[in-house]
Amino acid sequence: MENALxxxxxxxxxxxxxxIIGVGISIFLLLYRVLKGPTNPDxxxxxxxxGITLMALAGLVTIIVVxxxxxxxxxxxxxxxxxxxxxxxxxxxxxxxxxRNVD
Amino acid sequence: MKRNSNDLILKxxxxxxxxxxxxxxxxxxxxxxxxxxxxxxxGLMTSAAIVLMNMAYGQSGMRNSLPINxxxxxxxxxxxxxxxxxxxxLFGEPFLSQTFAYFQLPILGRTELATALLFDLGxxxxxxxxxxxxxxxxxxxxxxxxxx
Numbered sequence: 594m595e596n597a598l599x600x601x602x603x604x605x606x607x608x609x610x611x612x613i614i615g616v617g618i619s620i621f622l623l624l625y626r627v628l629k630g631p632t633n634p635d636x637x638x639x640x641x642x643x644g645i646t647l648m649a650l651a652g653l654v655t656i657i658v659v660x661x662x663x664x665x666x667x668x669x670x671x672x673x674x675x676x677x678x679x680x681x682x683x684x685x686x687x688x689x690x691x692x693r694n695v696d
Numbered sequence: 697m698k699r700n701s702n703d704l705i706l707k708x709x710x711x712x713x714x715x716x717x718x719x720x721x722x723x724x725x726x727x728x729x730x731x732x733x734x735x736x737x738x739g740l741m742t743s744a745a746i747v748l749m750n751m752a753y754g755q756s757g758m759r760n761s762l763p764i765n766x767x768x769x770x771x772x773x774x775x776x777x778x779x780x781x782x783x784x785x786l787f788g789e790p791f792l793s794q795t796f797a798y799f800q801l802p803i804l805g806r807t808e809l810a811t812a813l814l815f816d817l818g819x820x821x822x823x824x825x826x827x828x829x830x831x832x833x834x835x836x837x838x839x840x841x842x843x844x
Contacts (some may be wrong), residue, residue, distance in 0.1 A: 641725060665724070665732050672717060672741070676748050679706065690836035691747075695703070695754030 594666035610658045620646050637681045657690065703752065712751035717745035725820055726813075735816035739823025746824075747831055755835060766832065770825025777818030780811060 624645065626639040646668045655663040680690050721741030728734030750758050781792040796810035 633796045637706075662732050668720065669737075669741075670733055672720070672744065674742055675713070676751075679748070684708075688833075689830070692754045694756050 605656065609653055613650065613653050613657075616646050616649050620650075633685055637678065637685065641674065641678045642679070644670060644677075648674075703733060707752050710748055712778070714745045716743060717748065721745065723818065728816060729812065735819030736823055738825065739820045742820075743824050743827040743831075746828055748776070749763050749831070766825045766828040768825075770822045770829065773818045773821030773823075773825060775818075776821065777815055780814040781817065783811070 606644060620643060623639045625638050627643070630636045630639060651663055651667050654693050655661070655667075667683045683690050718741075721738045721744075724733035724741060725735060726733075727739030728738070746762070748757075749762070753761070784791060784793045792815075794811045794815070795809055795811075799807055799809055801807045
């Protein structure tokens, strides 16, 4: 019984480390798109996906340091990402983020 | 650069997500005593919701639907924080000392109510007032050029 528990813990640790390495690789590839991207919308989309991978990273770190306190952080990153992406999209589309008058 | 726009998806999403954001901010504000959260991050979340509504509905639409003077709000928050600090003088305690007690509330049952929550309320209002004053006065700077 104790053996099975230790085996599960090792499996979770190894798979979390593999997932963190995968998320890290994807963050570097997205960083290449942010730096190299030919147009500004490319960079905006790359930053958006980078934020989503950061959410995944926060979830994986939650598994490694065994805690539930980081769940708020995941939700917080998602909300701030949404607002930031909308602000970037409005700036690219219209040139103003907060208009005075919306018809 | 401005063209006729139809922000139907953005407006509908905003009216749903702003409720989730405000609920999450209230949760963060009340959870601050024994979990991550507190007045500062709760105030930032509330102002994020207000900024999102400003982005979707424009500044004049928000001024009609949420007629709050944010300059007044941070004065009110600072006043609340100062008064909760000075309230400890009434009981002969040093400045900013706090206490707590257990109460029987109608729905929640036996609850611990601390006076630190009142100080946190001051922090919350101050953070909302300062962030919204900064953002709205930066977004508003074009009106001066029009009137001149």
